[in-house]
Amino acid sequence: MPANPKQLARRVYQGERSGIARAITLVESTRQDHRRKAAGLLAELGSLGAREGLRIGITGAPGAGKSTLIDCLGTKLTRNGLSVAVLAVDPSSTASGGSILGDKTRMSALVRNPKAFIRPSPTGGFQGGVSRRARDVVFVCEQAGFDVVLVETTGVGQTDILVSGLVDIFVLLVSPGAGDDLQGIKRGIMEKADLVLVNKSDGEFMSQASRTCADYASALRLLRSRRQDPDGFPVAMNISALEDRGIQGTWKHVLHLAEWRRQQGFWRQNRQNQAVSWFKSEIDERIRERLLADEELRARISAQEDRVRSGRLHYDAAAQEIVEELWSRVGQERVSGSQSVDNPQQAAK
């Protein structure tokens, strides 16, 4: 691990590949000493001039063709002189076949592209933390100066909604015939989508793809309050990543939407609200992290959880008991004079 956050921050800011990779590994790490360094790195990066890329979330069930789309779109963007970072945020993607090694091989063009940076999904699977880290990884990529940051999620995990909270534009990729149950895509996703792309709109799928697209178009009309959208948005359209059809059009839509939101002030507003909500959830997560660093406590909580689940204990009483226990422990820790503020492991013991 790099010794000095300040140095590493500078290397990232200069867009140095190995530095970026290291920085991401650092912010993704759950090791306490790494967490401390990561905090330092993020502060350093924050102190450097703020850079803003275009953050695009791309979600879709495994097999929808996300990698093919990203390979195709990313290549076009680099041809237009834009630098592109590709991040996969949910470990679930590994399970569901979207594993990044897989992606890397599938993104055959992009992976060899000097203006593109492809980042494997984190292997650590600790809940919620995934999105928390993703937030930081996106920030690292932006400060590294990438013009476009593509954030990929599988649409089967819990991360999608969270990811929609850390991008500027959210794209849902579906297959033709997405019928009664949205191909396993989690609830709420569609209402976050700015664009719904019906992929594989080619060959034999063509007519089915058109029907699917029409279905999504009408659903989107019902779902979205349009305040933050120009006329015609959210858009549902047919594309074929394989045959490179509709990709250029997709990008045009993205740019149009981005430009419109900038002019209307929604862009800035959205970024500011995202930062504030990250700040608040970061406070909650850090508090929880510290308090739950104590194994005994974790065990007690899951014991209480079982009693609540089985109806043997009322949730309110159960929670009160836990919180009082937490307090007495924090107290003991402080009384025992441990001043460690950076190390939850110690802090809660």
Place this chain on the structure above:
Amino acid sequence: MPANPKQLARRVYQGERSGIARAITLVESTRQDHRRKAAGLLAELGSLGAREGLRIGITGAPGAGKSTLIDCLGTKLTRNGLSVAVLAVDPSSTASGGSILGDKTRMSALVRNPKAFIRPSPTGGFQGGVSRRARDVVFVCEQAGFDVVLVETTGVGQTDILVSGLVDIFVLLVSPGAGDDLQGIKRGIMEKADLVLVNKSDGEFMSQASRTCADYASALRLLRSRRQDPDGFPVAMNISALEDRGIQGTWKHVLHLAEWRRQQGFWRQNRQNQAVSWFKSEIDERIRERLLADEELRARISAQEDRVRSGRLHYDAAAQEIVEELWSRVGQERVSGSQSVDNPQQAAK
């Protein structure tokens, strides 16, 4: 305020009106001494034999006709010998014209019905806490032995999604012509809905109402994974609360869905998961409550928030600073020997 939680719990359990009203006022109160008593009351109620009513959430924009529907449906239910509690959970409803006094006058039949209990929405508007209290109020009503608990939200606040997490069945009420922007109903609501009722399907609105219903039906087909639903659900149907059309049919659907979920085990599963998530969020909320009872801290947090919003400070560094401050304060409190665990005011000072 009642002296003894045990006594009050017994009065509630016996279904004594004044006792129920008092209990609800108590659990809705934000005063610290009340919060303590409320915790005692909930524990007492929990220790008594668990009762289960049918919890139905009814959401819809102001003017959709929630009160008329509840008046009509509730009256039918009481005629069938069922006791009914009606709760309005979001203070926002007051602002948006759904104020309960308004409701009470609008629910002209139900308000005079001895088998019905109508509860005004809480006047306290403190964020998130609303749903937290709503949880407890629903619990009080169930333990009071009501067969059906109708929870009303305006569909414009943040509470809807939360409310969908404390009911067994969630109903969305819309007006004919709910078109491009769902009449201001928040995102995500429709995907929670088990039934979408297109109200005012009468007179001149008839044909428009049918089109609206068809639109919702197709949207619902796209939105929902059906695992927890029998064939045909979620349902979109036309009703007229004013002319009492479709209300009986609505109830049939509700009973069918409830029965099916009971048989499939989803009912129990859902209740258990709800209890566990309440337990967890209650822990978080109690921790936050305690830590933020300190005014200086609240001020510092909002100051940091401004800096984060304006981009002058990175959210991660901002959060770290706050959490370290919190810890040192909790530590001081403990060192100073205050053993108060029930009183956030003291606890954080």
